[in-house]
Amino acid sequence: MTAPPADDRLPVVIIACKVMETLLAHLVPPGLAREIRYLDYGLHRVPAKLTWSVQEAIDAVEEPSLIVLGYGLCGNGLNGIQAGQHTLLIPRVDDCIAILLGSRRRYVEEFEREPGTYYLSKGWLESGSHPLKEYQEYAEKYGPEDAEWLMDTQYQHYERLVLVTHNEEDLETYRPQAEEVAAFCRRWGMRYEEIVGSDAYVRRLVEVAAALDRADDAFVVVPPGGVIRQDQFI
Amino acid sequence: MSTIYEELATVVIEGDSKQASALVQQGLAEGLTAKEILDNGLIVGMGEVGARFKRGDMFVPEVLMSAEAMQAGLQVLRPLLASSGAKLIGKVVLGTVKGDLHDIGKNLVGMMCEGSGFEVIDLGFNVPPERFVDAVKEHKPDVVGLSALLTTTMRAMGYTIKALEEAGLRESVKVMVGGAPVDAEFAQRIGADGYGSNAVAGQELAQQLVGAA
Numbered sequence: 389m390t391a392p393p394a395d396d397r398l399p400v401v402i403i404a405c406k407v408m409e410t411l412l413a414h415l416v417p418p419g420l421a422r423e424i425r426y427l428d429y430g431l432h433r434v435p436a437k438l439t440w441s442v443q444e445a446i447d448a449v450e451e452p453s454l455i456v457l458g459y460g461l462c463g464n465g466l467n468g469i470q471a472g473q474h475t476l477l478i479p480r481v482d483d484c485i486a487i488l489l490g491s492r493r494r495y496v497e498e499f500e501r502e503p504g505t506y507y508l509s510k511g512w513l514e515s516g517s518h519p520l521k522e523y524q525e526y527a528e529k530y531g532p533e534d535a536e537w538l539m540d541t542q543y544q545h546y547e548r549l550v551l552v553t554h555n556e557e558d559l560e561t562y563r564p565q566a567e568e569v570a571a572f573c574r575r576w577g578m579r580y581e582e583i584v585g586s587d588a589y590v591r592r593l594v595e596v597a598a599a600l601d602r603a604d605d606a607f608v609v610v611p612p613g614g615v616i617r618q619d620q621f622i
Numbered sequence: 623m624s625t626i627y628e629e630l631a632t633v634v635i636e637g638d639s640k641q642a643s644a645l646v647q648q649g650l651a652e653g654l655t656a657k658e659i660l661d662n663g664l665i666v667g668m669g670e671v672g673a674r675f676k677r678g679d680m681f682v683p684e685v686l687m688s689a690e691a692m693q694a695g696l697q698v699l700r701p702l703l704a705s706s707g708a709k710l711i712g713k714v715v716l717g718t719v720k721g722d723l724h725d726i727g728k729n730l731v732g733m734m735c736e737g738s739g740f741e742v743i744d745l746g747f748n749v750p751p752e753r754f755v756d757a758v759k760e761h762k763p764d765v766v767g768l769s770a771l772l773t774t775t776m777r778a779m780g781y782t783i784k785a786l787e788e789a790g791l792r793e794s795v796k797v798m799v800g801g802a803p804v805d806a807e808f809a810q811r812i813g814a815d816g817y818g819s820n821a822v823a824g825q826e827l828a829q830q831l832v833g834a835a
Binding site: 435436437461463464477482483495496499500503504526529530534538541542545580618619622 | 803
């Protein structure tokens with residue numbers, strides 16, 4: 389048995405998608421987290437794998453901790469995850485787009501204004517989760533003709549492609565890649581736009597991690613023994 | 623037992639349209655009925671496709687190709703099913719809910735329901751609650767099927783059910799829901815009558831809901 393920390397607070401461990409890496413690196417003050425662990429992005433393409441990877445990372449933390457999950461519900465990838473001996477803190481969002489936009493409300497507004505939007509984030513670009521990469525993979529696997537048909541079937545209803553970053557710098561960095569994807573997506577009449585969100589959500593997340601009683605409805609808190617459930621997010 | 627059913631299920635899983643159509647012809651030549659071929663071959667294959675997709679052992683492109691193979695087989699069977707004098711077992715109104723433009727799953731459910739003897743009225747995608755309400759008034763279906771791919775849009779399923787309630791139509795139809803983020807618990811929470819985890823499960827549910835299973 390180790391003695392509890394003098395100030396009675398749980399040690400903080402951060403387990404996050406790589407998409408959050410630069411944001412967290414800037415915003416997590418030294419000394420806040422005992423450990424920060426980034427998991428591969430692109431796990432969102434297979435939510436079941438995400439569940440498994442995150443659960444494994446949680447279970448590997450030996451001491452009862454406040455574990456901050458740098459994820460959203462992510463296509464139900466977090467649904468069913470068990471806190472075990474830990475307390476979990478999670479942004480109450482569907483996915484990283486809301487985090488990059490700075491708030492869940494902003495995401496909902498964007499969504500309502502233009503449902504036919506395909507969002508690109510730095511993480512999705514780097515992990516190859518975008519239509520151009522998908523086409524290339526399909527073409528290699530199934531031949532160009534089937535690849536065209538598969539892509540049309542999946543994307544023909546989209547109207548807009550939006551690159552979302554949390555600052556101007558990332559926008560400059562990822563624009564060339566996003567524009568390549570945009571050029572490809574023009575076949576479905578999709579237009580290209582850019583949105584600079586903010587780091588407000590992650591700033592708040594870090595604040596709440598340091599003082600859990602400040603968690604409001606922008607966050608989900610799961611006590612030890614609890615389970616992450618979809619309805620906490622919906 | 624004929625293994626042609628197994629072969630047929632396999633080519634559906636593999637997404638081989640040419641073989642699917644050829645095997646259906648072969649089955650008919652061997653004296654099997656259209657209904658037998660559909661139920662024991664094509665639908666079994668699609669059922670396995672759904673299960674594998676759910677487990678992450680199959681991905682969207684493979685599912686789409688399987689659906690094409692199923693469609694190819696169904697195309698041969700359709701005139702025979704129609705002329706066999708089998709009565710329509712019910713009417714289904716289908717749509718992907720407001721804000722969501724993903725229609726692959728919904729189209730699959732439509733195809734499966736049609737194959738099993740339903741009249742299917744497909745409202746398309748991004749369908750607002752009012753349009754479901756209007757469609758129920760106009761077509762008087764037995765079942766309304768709501769689809770969504772995203773957690774961001776699944777909320778609209780609840781709004782749609784509410785709209786049916788407010789229009790006084792909820793009691794007149796059964797509502798089933800499906801799509802990647804949906805589960806039985808969610809279905810229950812929003813007051814749906816059932817949930818289908820894949821296209822075949824959706825079709826079986828529709829049959830149950832009209833008492834034809």
